[in-house]
Amino acid sequence: MTQSRRDPPLGFAFNPIVRHSSERGDDALARYAADPEAGAILLAGDVPILRREGEAARALHRNGDLADVRVRERVVLGELDGRPVIAIGAEAGEAEAIAAMPGRFANDLRATAVQGLVPQAEIGLLAQAKSLLSWHARHRFCANCGAPTALSASGYRRDCAACGSQHFPRTDPVVIMLIRFGDRILLGRQARFPTGNYSCLAGFVEPGETIEDAVRRETFEEAGVRVGAVSYALSQPWPYPSSLMIGCIGEALDDALTIDREELEDARWFSREEVAAMLADRHPDGLRVPPPVAIAHHLVRIYLEE
Structure with a gap:
């Protein structure tokens, strides 16, 4: 499928x-x-x-x-x-x-x-x-000279008549990763999340950075966890305003957490049984994973179906 x-x-x-x-x-x-x-x-x-x-x-x-x-x-x-x-x-x-x-x-x-x-x-x-x-x-003005730009190529380009620059629609790559250590996975939550919601960690890919290194960097920065092997799982267009979510699975080298409290309200390791209960909305503490519209939901499903 x-x-x-x-x-x-x-x-x-x-x-x-x-x-x-x-x-x-x-x-x-x-x-x-x-x-x-x-x-x-x-x-x-x-x-x-x-x-x-x-x-x-x-x-x-x-x-x-x-x-x-x-x-x-x-x-x-x-x-x-x-x-x-x-x-x-x-x-x-x-x-x-x-x-x-x-x-x-x-x-x-x-x-x-x-x-x-x-x-x-x-x-x-x-x-x-x-x-x-x-x-x-x-993007109604030229990033090169500041003059107004005009739509062209049926909407897939904007042209600047003043300096001749051509500008193309951008898509911002974002890594979102399910991090495993043994039979447990790492999930976190931001303060803006609905009460009880935990999700996979995520972050933008920086210039000159591979997808794998972005997964390792973001996981270490947000949770203090070192990641080794990284594999690709699936992707999702995310139009807010125009990102591409790149779903990955990473293997943690240890399970010690050092949480960046400016990025995350909480992060913790969850067992397979806990994750199954969260997916079914039956966790005793009312914890949940994101709904099926989100790629994090599907990364969790991949983990449970292994």
């Missing part, structure tokens, strides 16, 4: 779009935007606008049904079942007015994924759309 179709599904990881990355001319954006039958993902600021379909909800709109939306940005996502799909970004302040139209409603992206409100494939489309639109919203 591939990671994109795990049961339970890993949030944002399944996206069946055909991206056509070699065919992203601006004529494609103009052509798709003018097609009323094109599919469209709509966000007002960072908030998805969904549509009601009977008792269900969908993220994919018909482009022709969004003529009332005041568009800030359009980008091409690709094709789905031979149908072009674009992402439409409106201003955040427009969310209430857009959502008030018949058959529409606004819903937080994370809540949409956790609740499984829309089909799994459309969660992936929402992640792609949010990442791209967020990048455009935050």
Whole structure:
């Protein structure tokens, strides 16, 4: 079974779009935007606008049904079942007015994924759309000379007419690691976590650093644990605003903890029995692991299924 179709599904990881990355001319954006039958993902600021379909909800709109939306940005996502799909970004302040139209409603992206409100494939489309639109919203000026930039390559580049620089959407790599020592695993919690929640340690990969060394560095900095062998497990797009979570499994060289209290409220070693109880929400102290939308949930499942 591939990671994109795990049961339970890993949030944002399944996206069946055909991206056509070699065919992203601006004529494609103009052509798709003018097609009323094109599919469209709509966000007002960072908030998805969904549509009601009977008792269900969908993220994919018909482009022709969004003529009332005041568009800030359009980008091409690709094709789905031979149908072009674009992402439409409106201003955040427009969310209430857009959502008030018949058959529409606004819903937080994370809540949409956790609740499984829309089909799994459309969660992936929402992640792609949010990442791209967020990048455009935050990179409207040239990092080289400060002049305004313009969208190009159907949304996959911004060009500066003043100095000729080209800017491309960024994805920030983040390692998230399940650290083992014997038959126990290391989990931690930050103060902002919901009460009782413990998760895998995580941190951004720094320039000039390998994935393996990022796992070792972050684990030592946050928990004081030295890590030896590191292996890759699975990955997850995380559109907050545009990260790639790289799930790894690391083998601890010892189990002594020195917790960085500025990073973590707590960290501890958990037995297999405790982790199984946390996953089933039956831990006697009310401790839990993150829900299936998060990659940490699946790293814990991998450990329990060994």
